[in-house]
Amino acid sequence: MNRSILRLFSVVVLMFTLLVVWTSRWTVFSANALDHNRLNQLSFYASLKIQRGEILADNGAVLAKSVKTAGGSWKRVYPQGSLFAQAVGYYNPQETQIAGIEQFRNRALTGGQNQRSSLFGSFTATPAVGDSVYTTLDPKGQALARTLLAGRVGSVVAIVPQTGAVKVMYSNPTYNDNNLAAPCPANAAHVGCQFNLATQGGMPPGSTFKLVVTAAALNSGKLTPSSTFAGPSPLLIDGTPLHNDANVSYPAGTTLTTALTDSIDTIYAQVGLKVGAPTLQQYMKRFGFYSVPPMDYPASQMRPSGEFYNGSFVPITNPNMDVGRTSIGQGDLEVTPLQMAMVVATIANNGKLMEPRLASRVVNSDGETVQTIRPQEYDQVMRPQIAQEETQMMRHVVESGTGTLANLPGLNIVGKTGSASLGACVTGVRVNNVCPNGETYDDAWFVAFSQSDPKIAVAVELSDIPGGYGGTYAAPIAAEMIKTLLAEGQ
Amino acid sequence: MRARNWELISLVPAALLVSAGFAAVYIQRANQLETVSLIYGAIFLGLCLGAHIFIRITLPHADPFIFPLVAVLACYGLVMIYRIDGATEARVQAQWFVLGLLLFAATIVWFRDYRRLEHYRYLIMTGSVVLLLLPRVPGLGVYSGGAYLAIHLPGITFQPPEFAKVGVVIFLSSYLRDHRQALASGRRILGYRIPPLKHLGPLLALWGAAMLALVVIGDIGSSLMFYGALLAIVYVATDRISFVFFGVVAFGVGSWFLATHIPHIDARIQDWLHPFNPTLYTAPLGSYQLANAQFAMAAGGLFGQGFGQTLLYIPGTTNALIPFPSTDMVFSVITGDLGLFGAVGLLVTYLLFISRGFKAAMLARDSFSKLLAVGLSTVIAVQVFVIVGGVARVIPFTGVPLPFVAYGGSSILANFVLVALLLLISDRARQPQPAP
Numbered sequence: 001m002n003r004s005i006l007r008l009f010s011v012v013v014l015m016f017t018l019l020v021v022w023t024s025r026w027t028v029f030s031a032n033a034l035d036h037n038r039l040n041q042l043s044f045y046a047s048l049k050i051q052r053g054e055i056l057a058d059n060g061a062v063l064a065k066s067v068k069t070a071g072g073s074w075k076r077v078y079p080q081g082s083l084f085a086q087a088v089g090y091y092n093p094q095e096t097q098i099a100g101i102e103q104f105r106n107r108a109l110t111g112g113q114n115q116r117s118s119l120f121g122s123f124t125a126t127p128a129v130g131d132s133v134y135t136t137l138d139p140k141g142q143a144l145a146r147t148l149l150a151g152r153v154g155s156v157v158a159i160v161p162q163t164g165a166v167k168v169m170y171s172n173p174t175y176n177d178n179n180l181a182a183p184c185p186a187n188a189a190h191v192g193c194q195f196n197l198a199t200q201g202g203m204p205p206g207s208t209f210k211l212v213v214t215a216a217a218l219n220s221g222k223l224t225p226s227s228t229f230a231g232p233s234p235l236l237i238d239g240t241p242l243h244n245d246a247n248v249s250y251p252a253g254t255t256l257t258t259a260l261t262d263s264i265d266t267i268y269a270q271v272g273l274k275v276g277a278p279t280l281q282q283y284m285k286r287f288g289f290y291s292v293p294p295m296d297y298p299a300s301q302m303r304p305s306g307e308f309y310n311g312s313f314v315p316i317t318n319p320n321m322d323v324g325r326t327s328i329g330q331g332d333l334e335v336t337p338l339q340m341a342m343v344v345a346t347i348a349n350n351g352k353l354m355e356p357r358l359a360s361r362v363v364n365s366d367g368e369t370v371q372t373i374r375p376q377e378y379d380q381v382m383r384p385q386i387a388q389e390e391t392q393m394m395r396h397v398v399e400s401g402t403g404t405l406a407n408l409p410g411l412n413i414v415g416k417t418g419s420a421s422l423g424a425c426v427t428g429v430r431v432n433n434v435c436p437n438g439e440t441y442d443d444a445w446f447v448a449f450s451q452s453d454p455k456i457a458v459a460v461e462l463s464d465i466p467g468g469y470g471g472t473y474a475a476p477i478a479a480e481m482i483k484t485l486l487a488e489g490q
Numbered sequence: 491m492r493a494r495n496w497e498l499i500s501l502v503p504a505a506l507l508v509s510a511g512f513a514a515v516y517i518q519r520a521n522q523l524e525t526v527s528l529i530y531g532a533i534f535l536g537l538c539l540g541a542h543i544f545i546r547i548t549l550p551h552a553d554p555f556i557f558p559l560v561a562v563l564a565c566y567g568l569v570m571i572y573r574i575d576g577a578t579e580a581r582v583q584a585q586w587f588v589l590g591l592l593l594f595a596a597t598i599v600w601f602r603d604y605r606r607l608e609h610y611r612y613l614i615m616t617g618s619v620v621l622l623l624l625p626r627v628p629g630l631g632v633y634s635g636g637a638y639l640a641i642h643l644p645g646i647t648f649q650p651p652e653f654a655k656v657g658v659v660i661f662l663s664s665y666l667r668d669h670r671q672a673l674a675s676g677r678r679i680l681g682y683r684i685p686p687l688k689h690l691g692p693l694l695a696l697w698g699a700a701m702l703a704l705v706v707i708g709d710i711g712s713s714l715m716f717y718g719a720l721l722a723i724v725y726v727a728t729d730r731i732s733f734v735f736f737g738v739v740a741f742g743v744g745s746w747f748l749a750t751h752i753p754h755i756d757a758r759i760q761d762w763l764h765p766f767n768p769t770l771y772t773a774p775l776g777s778y779q780l781a782n783a784q785f786a787m788a789a790g791g792l793f794g795q796g797f798g799q800t801l802l803y804i805p806g807t808t809n810a811l812i813p814f815p816s817t818d819m820v821f822s823v824i825t826g827d828l829g830l831f832g833a834v835g836l837l838v839t840y841l842l843f844i845s846r847g848f849k850a851a852m853l854a855r856d857s858f859s860k861l862l863a864v865g866l867s868t869v870i871a872v873q874v875f876v877i878v879g880g881v882a883r884v885i886p887f888t889g890v891p892l893p894f895v896a897y898g899g900s901s902i903l904a905n906f907v908l909v910a911l912l913l914l915i916s917d918r919a920r921q922p923q924p925a926p
Contacts, residue, residue, distance in 0.1 A: 001860055002852050004726045008864065009848045012871045016841050019875065020834055022882040026787040027830040034788035039771055041804075041811075042785055048805045073805045 048073040053109045053130035082174040086196040090177040108362045129365040136165035145170040148477040154462035155198040157341035163375040164354030171197035199302040202334030206418030207263045209329030216283035219382035235266040237324035261401035265328045272327025277317040286381040294355040305335035341459035344447035348454040351387035353378040402471040406479035415448030417470035446474035456485045493554040500558035511569030530584040552917035559843040567895030586899040590906035597910035611664040618657030621650035651712035652904035659865035666727040667858045674728045711888030718872035762886040779813045783822035790826040800826030816897035818889045821881045850916035
């Protein structure tokens with residue numbers, strides 16, 4: 001009998017070996033996969049115990065903070081609500097929702113840099129506190145943008161050209177990040193409740209795109225500000241007649257400066273064709289087109305700008321592209337207000353594009369700065385003197401051209417209008433190039449800065465202004481933004 | 491050194507474990523636990539010492555490691571339960587240990603000559619079957635998770651299979667002691683010896699009973715336990731591997747039939763195979779607890795997250811993340827808190843305990859004692875395999891208590907009777923041979 005007992009015992013040993021093998025499998029060999037299983041909520045629950053750091057405006061105003069709930073975990077509160085919702089985003093662990101700066105700076109906000117783990121975690125566990133993030137956002141500018149948009153669908157982006165610091169990023173429609181479950185505004189339902197028009201909107205830039213074409217023409221040496229053209233209307237472009245505004249024809253000998261000042265479409269279509277698609281493509285890329293903007297913001301909430309054809313971005317060199325119409329900011333061009341702010345900031349900064357950024361520094365719970373987010377150059381798009389030539393041309397736009405409403409005394413504002421007239425929505429209000437029922441709309445743009453004090457570059461976009469000119473609707477907003485932000489900086 | 495002194499020294503690890511464990515949990519939860527809660531640990535240590543003195547007097551020759559190993563397992567359980575529910579369950583569990591040890595002492599006194607049990611074997615068997623069927627009595631049984639596992643009396647919930655397993659092993663040992671020769675003989679058919687039907691009959695009846703337990707009670711875990719003990723005892727009694735082979739095939743066929751015909755068994759198998767299927771995860775009685783037990787084990791890693799760190803409830807709510815943390819899922823909480831290190835420590839302790847039981851069987855001088863010791867040890871081994879294997883997804887999950895560790899009175903009482911019997915067998919086996 002003892003022989004069978006021994007054999008039986010070996011079976012028991014085998015059974016226990018199986019138990020040890022399987023336990024090792026879950027605790028060690030497959031632990032990583034289990035930790036990242038999408039049903040596994042443990043890391044989220046663990047983060048609930050952390051007092052997430054604050055998100056602050058440039059002047060220290062609190063944009064997001066954590067307050068303790070009755071249950072002992074932490075709840076996120078946004079004192080400024082819809083004013084900063086698009087930039088700050090939201091964090092709602094119960095619904096696994098996270099976006100904006102909350103998402104991009106999650107590691108810092110949860111104190112990810114200084115977390116320790118030890119065998120004796122249970123004995124040393126102190127309440128974890130995350131770091132706070134100072135943003136570059138300016139509450140006064142943000143509030144002014146909201147006031148000036150006055151409820152209309154549109155977007156205002158203001159950047160410090162020399163550093164890339166984003167001072168203002170406000171769009172309508174906005175949402176309340178304290179209450180994500182609130183019903184969508186009617187005009188946002190078709191793009192999503194938490195849509196950020198400034199970074200996710202794809203609109204034709206209209207004539208503001210002529211700044212890109214001009215930079216390419218001058219910096220490549222193909223043209224100068226005094227190069228001359230004739231501007232007949234209509235002009236056959238890509239087989240279809242193109243008309244100037246009010247069907248006005250311009251005589252031969254019209255300079256490039258005049259063409260920009262009066263925003264002459266038939267001349268700029270010729271300029272674009274003369275510069276050529278490959279050169280245009282090269283300069284668009286230098287300005288940041290065809291890439292997700294290099295901003296410290298979740299890539300999932302930004303889109304590139306460029307020719308958008310059949311559901312994807314294609315280079316302007318693609319044979320299906322109408323280079324002439326693209327040069328006046330129409331054709332298949334779709335851009336974000338952030339991209340146009342980057343374009344005008346580049347010109348304001350002597351041709352050097354700085355990466356836009358929303359955060360300036362990370363501060364720990366003791367108030368010590370643990371990380372400084374330094375300005376980062378993206379590209380020297382054009383030579384400084386070319387940028388100055390182009391600035392001079394833009395000054396004419398505001399002095400005597402399409403943008404005179406922005407000509408505030410003493411500021412020497414330079415800018416460019418854009419009016420993408422594609423017809424208004426029949427019903428409802430358009431967001432992101434789409435009317436609720438799928439028709440197109442009108443689009444008013446103005447991009448500008450102050451020549452005498454180029455410390456703020458602004459892009460303003462207004463959607464769905466039937467027959468709206470950028471010079472009429474967007475230019476006053478841009479000028480007011482520049483005036484206020486510059487006054488504040490002094 | 492004398493056996494009893496070994497036993498005293500071997501109680502040191504248990505004492506250290508319970509002291510360190512209670513201290514660790516108390517330090518961490520000082521704001522939630524009263525100082526008096528530390529007494530449960532002290533009570534337990536006192537009980538262990540008392541039991542040791544009792545064994546020293548009554549069973550001087552018994553195996554010196556069986557009781558200390560049980561003490562270590564019980565400490566493990568008590569510390570974990572203190573950590574899971576320090577306010578209520580730890581106190582109740584400590585009380586059950588008091589009763590368990592009293593029953594332990596009573597068993598040793600009453601059945602000093604445990605071979606008397608043979609006289610009552612049919613009574614014991616009948617009693618066990620009645621116990622097993624009690625949960626089906628309307629108004630008495632508790633239905634949970636598709637099975638009738640417990641009966642509810644005023645004030646307590648009682649799990650009959652825990653006592654029935656001891657009864658069934660006593661019956662089988664006694665029955666097979668008488669019939670083992672007959673079973674091993676018999677006519678040869680196709681190269682196999684087929685035992686006479688009158689001896690085989692009761693075994694077939696037991697196979698049927700195990701299957702019936704599955705159907706009537708829906709308790710796969712317990713029937714696996716009984717069946718494992720049956721096969722082990724038959725194998726040791728007859729030394730015929732073919733019985734085991736046929737037994738496994740018969741059980742396999744029966745289980746396959748039941749799995750395809752009883753919905754809740756099939757559901758258990760689906761949960762086992764696909765715990766991370768979102769549909770099964772959210773289904774009632776789905777894979778939610780199994781999946782979260784896995785996540786807890788993964789979080790435990792090699793050395794664990796530390797006492798009390800495994801999340802049992804969804805923060806800010808009273809919704810369980812790991813349902814039944816002190817009973818069904820206690821192994822996942824142990825692994826989450828103490829890691830692979832702690833889990834293997836526990837399994838090795840079980841294995842050592844079982845090996846001492848087998849050792850007692852080897853040393854025993856009569857067949858009944860050998861079979862009884864093998865049966866009792868195997869039943870513990872199978873029980874650990876069924877519950878730990880279920881939690882660790884070696885096999886489909888079925889809820890049986892983790893012996894000496896899981897929260898629950900009937901399990902503690904029955905297992906202390908089991909330990910008492912093992913010690914009685916061991917004491918008799920190791921007595922010096924009387925001079926011829």
